[in-house]
Amino acid sequence: MEGLPRNSRSRKRQADRPGPKARGDGGPKMWRAARWLLAGLAFAAGFLAGGHLVRLDRIVTARFEGRRFQVPSRVLSAPTILYPGLDWQRVGLRERLKRLGYREEEPARSFESMQLSPGQQAWTERAVRVHLRGFAHPSRPEPPRDILLRLDGSRIEEIHEVGSGRALGAVLLEPELVGSYYGPHREQRDLVRLPEVPRHLVDAVLAVEDQRFASHHGIDLRRVAGAALANLRAGAIRQGGSTLTQQLAKNFFLTPERTLERKLEEAAMALIIEARYGKDDILESYLNEIYLGQRGSTAVHGVGEAAALYFGKPARHLTSAESALIAAIIQSPNGTSPFRDPERAVERRNLVLDLMHEQGRLDAATYRQARDEPLRLSPRSEEARLARYFLDVLRHQLPRAYDVTTLTSVGLRIYSTLDLRMQRIAVEALTRGLEGLESHYPPLRRDDSARQLQGCLVALRPQTGEILALVGGRSYGASQFDRCTQARRPAGSAFKPFVYAAALEASGGGPTITLASQLDDGPLRLDLPTGPWRPENFDRKFHGIVSVREAVERSLNVATARLAQDVGIEKVAGMARRLGIESPLPPVPSLALGVAEVSPLELARAYATLANGGVRPEIRAFEDLVDSQGNTVARRDIEFRRTLDGGTAYLVTSLLEGVVERGTGFAVRRAGLEGPIAGKTGTSDDERDAWFVGFTPELVVVVWVGFDDPQSLGLTAGRAAVPIWTDFVQQVTGGRIRGAFLPPGDVVALEIEPVSGALARPGCPSQRAEYFLVGTEPTRTCPSDWAEPEPTWRRGRETESLRDALLRWLDEVL
Amino acid sequence: MRALPLLALLALLACARLPAALAPAPEPLHLADLAGEGDAERRTSMRLVLQGLDADSEGRPDLARGGYENALRVDPSNPYAYLALARYHAEGASPERALSFLDRTSALLEAQGARSPRVEPHLEGLRGAALLAGGRAAEARPHLERARALAPSAWNDGRLSARELR
Numbered sequence: 001m002e003g004l005p006r007n008s009r010s011r012k013r014q015a016d017r018p019g020p021k022a023r024g025d026g027g028p029k030m031w032r033a034a035r036w037l038l039a040g041l042a043f044a045a046g047f048l049a050g051g052h053l054v055r056l057d058r059i060v061t062a063r064f065e066g067r068r069f070q071v072p073s074r075v076l077s078a079p080t081i082l083y084p085g086l087d088w089q090r091v092g093l094r095e096r097l098k099r100l101g102y103r104e105e106e107p108a109r110s111f112e113s114m115q116l117s118p119g120q121q122a123w124t125e126r127a128v129r130v131h132l133r134g135f136a137h138p139s140r141p142e143p144p145r146d147i148l149l150r151l152d153g154s155r156i157e158e159i160h161e162v163g164s165g166r167a168l169g170a171v172l173l174e175p176e177l178v179g180s181y182y183g184p185h186r187e188q189r190d191l192v193r194l195p196e197v198p199r200h201l202v203d204a205v206l207a208v209e210d211q212r213f214a215s216h217h218g219i220d221l222r223r224v225a226g227a228a229l230a231n232l233r234a235g236a237i238r239q240g241g242s243t244l245t246q247q248l249a250k251n252f253f254l255t256p257e258r259t260l261e262r263k264l265e266e267a268a269m270a271l272i273i274e275a276r277y278g279k280d281d282i283l284e285s286y287l288n289e290i291y292l293g294q295r296g297s298t299a300v301h302g303v304g305e306a307a308a309l310y311f312g313k314p315a316r317h318l319t320s321a322e323s324a325l326i327a328a329i330i331q332s333p334n335g336t337s338p339f340r341d342p343e344r345a346v347e348r349r350n351l352v353l354d355l356m357h358e359q360g361r362l363d364a365a366t367y368r369q370a371r372d373e374p375l376r377l378s379p380r381s382e383e384a385r386l387a388r389y390f391l392d393v394l395r396h397q398l399p400r401a402y403d404v405t406t407l408t409s410v411g412l413r414i415y416s417t418l419d420l421r422m423q424r425i426a427v428e429a430l431t432r433g434l435e436g437l438e439s440h441y442p443p444l445r446r447d448d449s450a451r452q453l454q455g456c457l458v459a460l461r462p463q464t465g466e467i468l469a470l471v472g473g474r475s476y477g478a479s480q481f482d483r484c485t486q487a488r489r490p491a492g493s494a495f496k497p498f499v500y501a502a503a504l505e506a507s508g509g510g511p512t513i514t515l516a517s518q519l520d521d522g523p524l525r526l527d528l529p530t531g532p533w534r535p536e537n538f539d540r541k542f543h544g545i546v547s548v549r550e551a552v553e554r555s556l557n558v559a560t561a562r563l564a565q566d567v568g569i570e571k572v573a574g575m576a577r578r579l580g581i582e583s584p585l586p587p588v589p590s591l592a593l594g595v596a597e598v599s600p601l602e603l604a605r606a607y608a609t610l611a612n613g614g615v616r617p618e619i620r621a622f623e624d625l626v627d628s629q630g631n632t633v634a635r636r637d638i639e640f641r642r643t644l645d646g647g648t649a650y651l652v653t654s655l656l657e658g659v660v661e662r663g664t665g666f667a668v669r670r671a672g673l674e675g676p677i678a679g680k681t682g683t684s685d686d687e688r689d690a691w692f693v694g695f696t697p698e699l700v701v702v703v704w705v706g707f708d709d710p711q712s713l714g715l716t717a718g719r720a721a722v723p724i725w726t727d728f729v730q731q732v733t734g735g736r737i738r739g740a741f742l743p744p745g746d747v748v749a750l751e752i753e754p755v756s757g758a759l760a761r762p763g764c765p766s767q768r769a770e771y772f773l774v775g776t777e778p779t780r781t782c783p784s785d786w787a788e789p790e791p792t793w794r795r796g797r798e799t800e801s802l803r804d805a806l807l808r809w810l811d812e813v814l
Numbered sequence: 815m816r817a818l819p820l821l822a823l824l825a826l827l828a829c830a831r832l833p834a835a836l837a838p839a840p841e842p843l844h845l846a847d848l849a850g851e852g853d854a855e856r857r858t859s860m861r862l863v864l865q866g867l868d869a870d871s872e873g874r875p876d877l878a879r880g881g882y883e884n885a886l887r888v889d890p891s892n893p894y895a896y897l898a899l900a901r902y903h904a905e906g907a908s909p910e911r912a913l914s915f916l917d918r919t920s921a922l923l924e925a926q927g928a929r930s931p932r933v934e935p936h937l938e939g940l941r942g943a944a945l946l947a948g949g950r951a952a953e954a955r956p957h958l959e960r961a962r963a964l965a966p967s968a969w970n971d972g973r974l975s976a977r978e979l980r
Contacts, residue, residue, distance in 0.1 A: 081888055083861075085854020139880030169861035172884070463890035613921055623883070632876075638883070638899075640914060646921055698890050738855060739891055742925040 053268060060272045063252055064281075069288055069301075071189055071411030071628065072182045073402075075391060076175035077420040078466070079140065082149065082156060083170040088128075089154040090734040092421055097121050097130065099176060101312025101378040112162065118144045119313040119378075126151050129162065133313065135174040137415065138624060138632045142172045176420045179391045181407035186297060190304035191411065191628065192315050194284040200320040201303060202283065203361035204327035204352055210244040211359060214279060218245045218270035245270040248286045292326065293333040296385075300333075310338060312378030320366055321373035324352040339380050346375050387423050389472030389482045390416070393601075394621040399634050402625070411628040417466035417620050425731045426457045426469035433724030434474060434705070443714060449478050453713075455705045456483035456600050457728060462608035462700050464638045465617030470601075481708070488583055488597035489706060492717070493555045493664075494682025494691040495576070495594035497610065497652050500552060500560075502575040503567045505648045506773050512567050515651055515770050516757030516778055518545045521559035526589050533589055535561040538683070538716075547754060552655045553663030555681065557593050564592030578643040580605035580616050594682055603693055604702040610652050611678070611695040613744065614644035646744035647773045653678050653741050654771050656695075665692065667722040673730050675737030681717035688712055690720035697739030699732070701725055746774045753782035842965035843932040845894050846980055852889075859889035863898050870902065870976035878902060878976070893922035897933075900940050901974055909948035916941055935965035939974055946972075 080096060082088075098104070102121045108114035111124055116131040123129075127150050134144035146162040159168040180188060194202075206213050212220050220243045227241035242250070249269035254262055273282060291299060292306035300309050303326055307315040311322050318326070328348035329336045338345035353370050356362040362370070394416055395407065402412070434455050438445045446452040452474065459469040472482030481487070503512040513519070521543040526533045535557045537543070543556060551559040564572050572592055573585040583598045585591060601619065609616040618639040625634040656678035659665045664681040679694025688710040693702045705720040706713065713720055729737075743749065751760040752770045758780040760767035765783075772778075845867065849860045866881025879902055885895040896919040903912035920937060923929040939961030945954035961969040968978045 078887065079884070081858070081862075081884060083854065083858035083888065085858070137880070139876040140884060141877075169865075170858050170884070170888070461890055464886055613925065615918060615921070637908075637911070638886075639911070640918070642914075642917060646925070738853075744921060745924045 053272070056265065056269050057272050057276075059253055060249075060269055061276065064273070064277060064285075068252075068285060069189060069191060069411075070183050070185075070187065070409040071191060072180040072187070073407045073410065073412035073414055074180050075178040075387075075394060075414045075416050075418075075622075077178050077416060077418050078468075079175050080173040080421075081170050082159065082173060084156055084158050086156045087154050087734060087736070088149070088151065088156050090736075093128070094123070096173065096176070096421070098379050100174060101308065102130065103312060103376055103378055112148060116146055117313075118317055119311075132171070133174060136630055138626060138630065140172060142174065147171055175415065178387050178416055178418050178420060178423075179385065180298075181391070181395070181404070182298070183408035185299065187299045187301050188295065188305055189288060189300070189302040190308060190314075191288050192284075192302065192304040194280050194287070196314075196316045197284075197287060197303065198316060198318055198323060200356075200362070200366075201315065201318055201323035201326065202287075203356055204320075204323045205287070205303075205330070206244075207355040207359050207361055208327045208352055209247070209330060213244050213283070216243055216245075216274075218272075218274035219243060219267050242266070243270060244286045245273050245282055248282060248289060249273060251289050251291075252285075290330055291333060292329060293337055308378075310377055319370070319373060320356075320362065321349060321353070321370040324356065324370065325349040325375070328352045338375060338377055342375050342377070349375075385476075386420070386427050387418055387470070388476040389480075389484065390418055390423070390467065390470045390621070392472075392480070392482060393467070393470060393485055397619075397621045397636070398625065402634075412633070413626040414622050415624045415626065416622045417461075417468065418470075419468045422459060422469040422732055423471070426459065426471045426728055429724055429728040429731065430455050430457045430471050430703075431474065433703075433727060436723070437705070437715070437720060441715065449475075451707070451709060453705070454479075454483055454708055455703065455724065456487070457724065458484045458600050458604050458702050459728070459732075460604050460608050460617075460619070460700045461698065462611035462617060462695065463615075463640075463698070465605070465608065465619045465640065467619060467621050468699070479708075483704060483708075484600045484702075486599070487704075487708075488599055489689045489704065489710075490684035491594040491596060491598045491603060492682035492684040492689060492691060493557075493594055494603060494680050494693050494717075495596065495598075496552065496555065496560050496592070497656060497680055498576040498579060498581075498606070499564045499567065499572050499592045500548070500655060501579070501610070501644060501648055501652045502572045503563055504651045504773075505575070505645065506776060507645075511648075511773070511776055513548055513563065514757075514772055514776050514778070515548050515655070516752050516754075516772070517548050518757065519548060519551050519556075519559040520544075520562055521546050521551065521556050524558050524562050526561075526565070528589070535590070535593060547757075549655060549658050552680075553658045553661075555659075555664050561589060561592050565589065575644075576606065578616070579607075579609040580643075594684065600691075600702045600704045603691070604700050607680075607693045607695055607702070608700045609643060610649050610656070611697065611700050612640070612649075613646040614642055614649035615640045616643045645746070647746040650741065650743050650747050651771055651773070656680055657741065660694070664716070664718050665694065665722060667718050668694065668726050668729075671723070671726045671730065673726055673735065673737075675733075675735075676740050677729075677737065678741065679725075681722065683717045686712045687714055687716065690715060690717040692717055692721035692725045694725050694729070696729070696733070696737045697741060699729070701728060703728075743771060747771050748774055748777060750777055752778060756780070756782060758782040840931045842935045842968045842978075843930070844978075844980060845898070848894065855889040856892060859885040859892040859895060862888065863892070863895050864980060866898055867976040867980040871980070875902065875906065891922055891926070893919045893926065893928065896922065897936065897940075898979065900944070901936075901976070901979055904940050904944040904947060905973070909944040909946075912940065912944035912947075916944065931964075935961045935969055936974060936979065938964065939969045939972075943973055 080091060102119055105120050105122045107122045107124050111127065114122065116122065116129055118131050118133045121130045127148060129148055131146040132144055134142050148160045148162050150157040159171055161168055224241035246266050249266050253269060254266055288302040291301055293300045293309060295309055300306055304315045306326050307313055307318055311318060325338060325345060336345060336348055350371055353367055357367040434453050438453060444453050454473055456473065457471045461468055470484050472484045473479055505511055523542055524535055537557050542558060546556060546559055569587050569589060569591055573587060576585055581598055581602050583596060583602060585596045605619055620636050622636055624632050627633050660668050660677045660679050665679045668677055677694055677696055679692060682691030688706055690705040690713055703721040703725045749769050749771050751767045752758065753760045753764045754766060754768050757778055759778050760782050763783045845863060849864060850857060862881050862885035866878040869881060870878035882895050882899045882902065885892055896915045900912045900915035900919060903915060916937060923933060938957045942954040942957030942961060958972050968974055
């Protein structure tokens with residue numbers, strides 16, 4: 001019996017036992033069957049275990065060979081350019097640097113020679129030192145450099161590079177984060193390569209998390225035993241025995257629950273990872289995966305993003321003390337957040353430094369210096385989330401290949417056109433404006449937030465079509481419906497400039513009118529298939545014969561409707577199309593008065609064409625898409641096309657300047673905003689929509705106010721929309737509007753007698769300057785022909801009198 | 815004596831209408847000459863254009879384009895930034911775009927009263943170069959010939975280098 005296997009012994013015992021059916025010929029057969037069964041079970045168990053291991057191996061390799069990390073694509077703002085002469089207060093330089101995470105240092109006595117590291121700044125009354133971090137961009141990279149800005153009041157006087165003393169004409173600040181396209185987990189990470197990670201950061205992590213990382217094969221049995229002993233003593237689970245590889249396996253593949261099955265899977269996966277991949281590969285993955293805190297509602301993963309969150313710098317620039325702090329918070333990033341409890345964070349950091357020193361990972365001098373280093377955290381920043389409507393607009397402008405799945409995972413950098421300062425002002429101006437309206441006009445208040453008063457503001461740079469700011473509603477959280485791009489509302493009188501552009505254009509046999517023409521604002525009746533149409537003015541009066549300027553400045557409906565009939569509705573619609581309106585335009589007489597429903601963005605584009613001298617820009621929300629390797633994978637170039645002659649565009653602009661100077665847009669001037677501004681109010685039927693579309697030579701801004709479910713505001717655009725527009729432009733420009741609306745070469749300014757529209761000569765009862773396309777100037781003169789009003793100009797150039805020709809010749813020659 | 819002012823006027827008119835051949839050909843425009851003109855925005859914008867031209871001369875066209883576009887951010891009405899972009903596109907793969915940038919340049923120069931004889935050869939020559947690049951050789955020829963006649967030093971080879979424009 002000796003030497004028999006246990007099972008044989010037991011079989012023997014069973015065979016010796018008396019029993020009714022256990023004896024006889026059946027016994028050995030049963031044993032054989034049992035043996036086969038056991039063997040089968042063992043084989044099946046082995047097969048299943050093997051199969052499971054193969055499955056785990058597949059899972060591991062799929063993740064490691066494929067895209068290891070889901071990296072959200074980041075949208076960055078347009079750069080801020082600093083230059084001598086710039087009003088640094090207006091552009092909010094100090095706040096901007098703070099938002100970018102630049103740490104403000106106390107100015108040293110020797111201010112110009114004080115040492116600053118990238119990401120640091122220092123201010124005195126007359127100068128600023130900034131050590132720019134620099135940034136990589138395929139077409140406008142900026143090197144890290146230490147600069148000195150001398151200030152003269154609110155202006156930058158000069159910029160020098162510290163060290164070389166070289167004067168700099170312009171310096172680009174790195175762009176700000178506008179937002180990110182997150183996946184369902186809202187994880188943000190800035191991937192780092194292992195060679196970019198400072199050695200002391202790796203040492204700090206290993207000292208705390210896995211001392212024997214270099215020597216184990218995925219599981220550290222000594223550590224497991226130590227942890228088990230400690231937990232036994234404590235009577236509870238206090239310590240973990242997981243290696244970095246196990247933590248990585250858990251974070252990559254498993255749920256955080258603590259069950260035996262999950263621990264076994266974690267261990268198996270750790271062994272597989274170690275068997276298949278090198279230590280550097282594993283370490284790099286760990287450093288990019290580990291959760292290290294929160295930025296608002298976004299989870300911060302990886303040491304790259306953590307370095308930016310806590311210290312406002314790339315991981316490669318971390319000091320030993322900063323690395324130790326990051327390692328110190330791995331176990332409980334929120335519980336030990338340095339933002340929450342800086343003293344405790346420093347204590348834990350010092351414990352890590354002690355460990356590093358004890359393990360020989362830090363020499364004595366560095367250790368002492370690091371322990372003495374004060375905690376200098378970056379200003380706590382949250383993703384602005386000011387531009388969520390813009391992010392939607394941008395997403396729709398991206399090439400089709402960049403769908404939501406791609407955007408949320410491949411870590412693109414999208415360089416947008418958004419000016420984040422302008423965006424901030426736009427959000428504030430719209431919010432303030434709508435709240436002000438509700439408080440001054442209580443009937444506008446709604447208790448139900450889904451039905452409350454809404455608005456939209458969009459700002460473009462007319463020359464390049466860049467969207468500089470876009471706010472599609474009061475709250476993206478409450479409603480993602482973007483009123484700037486998705487809403488189509490009747491344009492009201494904001495459509496009228498297209499009528500006047502069509503009438504003033506000199507194509508096809510000459511213009512219908514000049515700016516010296518008179519229009520008839522008497523009663524008008526048009527018999528349409530749907531019945532008679534009798535347009536009325538806002539004041540329900542008729543004003544008889546009026547000048548073109550008066551008709552535009554007072555936004556007279558009847559005169560405009562009659563003019564549109566003279567021009568032809570098709571031509572008016574065609575003009576609107578050429579300028580940039582894409583929505584359907586019904587060919588009905590009321591089109592002239594803005595019955596067509598358009599989006600604020602297309603209206604902005606059409607007015608941008610006027611501001612841009614008849615050149616229509618393509619709307620741009622981004623410039624470059626750059627992949628994680630730094631290659632530009634898509635671009636949106638500046639595109640424009642001339643769709644209206646510069647002369648006509650200028651004449652319409654001049655009319656719209658009058659609207660702001662004397663007409664329905666006068667609230668702009670009343671608020672004290674000076675400078676070249678043109679614009680047009682628009683109020684739809686029943687005052688359901690209030691518009692103001694205004695522009696300066698460098699900025700087009702559309703404001704719309706109304707309810708999503710159209711209801712009367714009981715207010716004109718001058719009261720509802722113009723104040724918001726004015727508030728925005730006042731803050732953006734600081735009241736200094738640059739540039740001028742300049743007449744092109746084919747426009748001449750002449751003195752005319754305003755009633756007759758004839759050329760004014762000495763002796764005329766009154767006169768004013770007026771603009772004309774060359775070749776459409778009045779030929780009659782005042783006083784000799786004063787009694788005879790200038791007829792509507794609808795022919796080609798009339799024959800000049802000899803005297804007029806001589807005068808014109810002298811004008812040209814002299 | 816009474817005829818003196820009239821004679822002076824006639825002399826003035828005559829001078830104004832002197833055949834171009836008798837007047838010395840003006841030096842074609844170099845953008846560096848304009849670096850100190852205008853307000854702070856225009857001066858900065860010009861510096862960025864010049865930086866772009868330098869990058870272009872060093873064979874870094876992407877950086878050049880970035881410089882020109884930054885120049886437009888600071889001063890969107892700077893005609894010389896459009897001129898530099900027209901040159902960039904005429905040399906590159908977008909001759910049609912070059913033509914629209916040239917039109918924009920002309921319109922802005924005119925509106926700003928800055929269209930001088932010194933810039934004419936570049937406007938003519940770049941139009942010719944863009945047309946040629948777009949396969950419209952017959953249309954291109956007269957423009958290039960005019961540019962060559964107006965500024966042989968810059969346009970003799972039928973193209974304008976970034977250095978020559980600088």
